[in-house]
Amino acid sequence: MTWHRQHLLDLQSLTPEELNTVLVTAQVFKKVGERAIKKVPALRGKTVINLFVEPSTRTRISFELAALRLSADVINFTAEASSLKKGETLKDTLHNLESLNADFIILRHGASGAPHFLSRFARSHIVNAGDGAHEHPTQGLLDTFTIFERKGRIEGLNVTILGDILYSRVARSNIWALVKLGAKVTLCGPSTLVPRVFESLHPQIKVTWDLEQALRGADVVNLLRIQHERQRASAFPSIGEYASLFGLNAARMKWIRPDALIMHPGPINRGVEIESDVADGDQSVILQQVTNGLAVRMAVLFLLNGGRASELGI
Numbered sequence: 254m255t256w257h258r259q260h261l262l263d264l265q266s267l268t269p270e271e272l273n274t275v276l277v278t279a280q281v282f283k284k285v286g287e288r289a290i291k292k293v294p295a296l297r298g299k300t301v302i303n304l305f306v307e308p309s310t311r312t313r314i315s316f317e318l319a320a321l322r323l324s325a326d327v328i329n330f331t332a333e334a335s336s337l338k339k340g341e342t343l344k345d346t347l348h349n350l351e352s353l354n355a356d357f358i359i360l361r362h363g364a365s366g367a368p369h370f371l372s373r374f375a376r377s378h379i380v381n382a383g384d385g386a387h388e389h390p391t392q393g394l395l396d397t398f399t400i401f402e403r404k405g406r407i408e409g410l411n412v413t414i415l416g417d418i419l420y421s422r423v424a425r426s427n428i429w430a431l432v433k434l435g436a437k438v439t440l441c442g443p444s445t446l447v448p449r450v451f452e453s454l455h456p457q458i459k460v461t462w463d464l465e466q467a468l469r470g471a472d473v474v475n476l477l478r479i480q481h482e483r484q485r486a487s488a489f490p491s492i493g494e495y496a497s498l499f500g501l502n503a504a505r506m507k508w509i510r511p512d513a514l515i516m517h518p519g520p521i522n523r524g525v526e527i528e529s530d531v532a533d534g535d536q537s538v539i540l541q542q543v544t545n546g547l548a549v550r551m552a553v554l555f556l557l558n559g560g561r562a563s564e565l566g567i
């Protein structure tokens with residue numbers, strides 16, 4: 254199973270076969286991460302540049318570690334300390350990095366579509382690490398991988414995504430991966446952040462503003478942070494009101510099946526979308542998501558480089 258893609262820009266354009274190839278390949282890399290020697294030579298001699306034009310902690314560290322574990326050379330480039338601040342265009346930045354023979358450019362950008370734009374000029378592989386409110390494909394893949402690992406399947410599962418759907422790139426990437434692999438997706442949150450129009454994306458998507466209904470019967474509940482940095486006007490009266498109407502706490506856990514998974518891409522806001530006893534409780538897989546992110550990002554870099562899991566001999 255190989256990928257015939259130069260870039261990973263979104264999950265909307267991936268086929269179910271391509272999604273499954275990532276899941277299978279990530280399983281192999283997860284095993285690599287459990288060994289005493291966690292490194293493989295697959296990307297030796299290649300250069301990976303983390304071009305982060307928007308803040309990030311876990312995603313940047315995860316990509317950096319993924320590249321290092323594949324034996325690539327890694328350079329971290331943050332907007333604050335770069336010529337982007339001196340008026341250089343993103344396209345010129347790309348050409349400069351490619352003149353240094355960069356093989357992979359991992360781009361996080363506040364503008365939706367920035368990675369698609371760069372991919373039109375790129376010789377290197379562009380990987381979208383989150384573009385505005387559009388997509389965050391490796392987050393969608395690692396969430397899907399975590400569900401698959403814990404539930405043994407994706408098809409037929411009921412997955413509820415709860416929170417700020419409108420401004421969330423994580424929601425969009427999760428939606429595409431999950432519906433393509435046969436899950437049913439329920440979107441829930443305040444009506445201002447969960448517009449009915451999401452139902453027109455795919456017949457397996459349902460919108461509800463009734464929290465109890467969204468939680469009962471869910472196999473997975475994926476919680477999202479309020480994206481204050483992207484909201485142009487306040488979508489609800491106060492954080493306190495959001496927490497009291499939609500925050501996941503012990504009382505509301507009674508509506509959730511005991512075998513359901515509680516997920517969150519991070520950073521979590523304790524006391525807002527999630528109470529500490531839920532975040533740290535038995536049903537939470539939040540930290541497993543972080544671990545799996547590394548395996549999934551190794552798989553993505555490896556596949557974009559033309560690798561196939563069967564070659565690894567692991």
Ligand code: NCD
Nearest residue numbers: 312383389423478518519520
């Ligand atoms: C997400 C992001 O940046 O889109 N975080 C992440 O990558 N783990 C989610 C968020 O910021 O809420």
